[in-house]
Amino acid sequence: PTVGWINRKFPRADGQPRITPPHFDLVYKLRGIADPFAATVGAEWQQLPAGSFILCEDYQDASQLEFYVKGHPATYFVGSYWTNPQLRRRFTQFDLWPDRRLDRPELIGKDAIYVGTIAYAPFKASFARIENMPDITVKEDGMEVRSFQVWRCSGFKGMARPMGEGSY
DSSP states (O other), rough: OOOOHHHEEEEEHHSSSSSSHHHHHHGGGTTTIIIIHHHHHHHHHSOOOOOOOEEEESHHHHHHHHSSTOOOOOOOGGGGOOTTTOOOOOOOOTTOOOOOOEEEEEEETEEEEEESOOOHHHHHHHHEEEEEEEEEEETTTTEEEEEEEEEEEEEEEOOOSSSSSSOO
């Protein structure tokens, strides 16, 4: 069923949907990736100096952006680098690939586009400057199905993977 059908069939008195897309849409994570998400992130990335990269809190976003952004820039997954065990994401293939480690010296000083939340203090400390950009919102049938927080980051200082147990 489409979002519009759900709202027409089961409306709430205040006009808001009863359930949101992540609750019923099996392909929720794929919606809006090629356009406008990847197009917007790609346009911002192209404005950065050569050697800049894309960094994502979610490994699926990192994978999809590497595929859909024109030029296929290097993307990195930062979620497994969180030092707080309650926030740390599970390890992924990004953690096994040596060229996707965030402690590589050649990344120091580079700029990045970051997709994810920014409330985590050690992440803020890993860049000289972080600038909030307008969120990217994907809508279908007039309803928001997905939203992405995007940040322009300058002067990467590097990140070390926390010691201790992790999970795949």
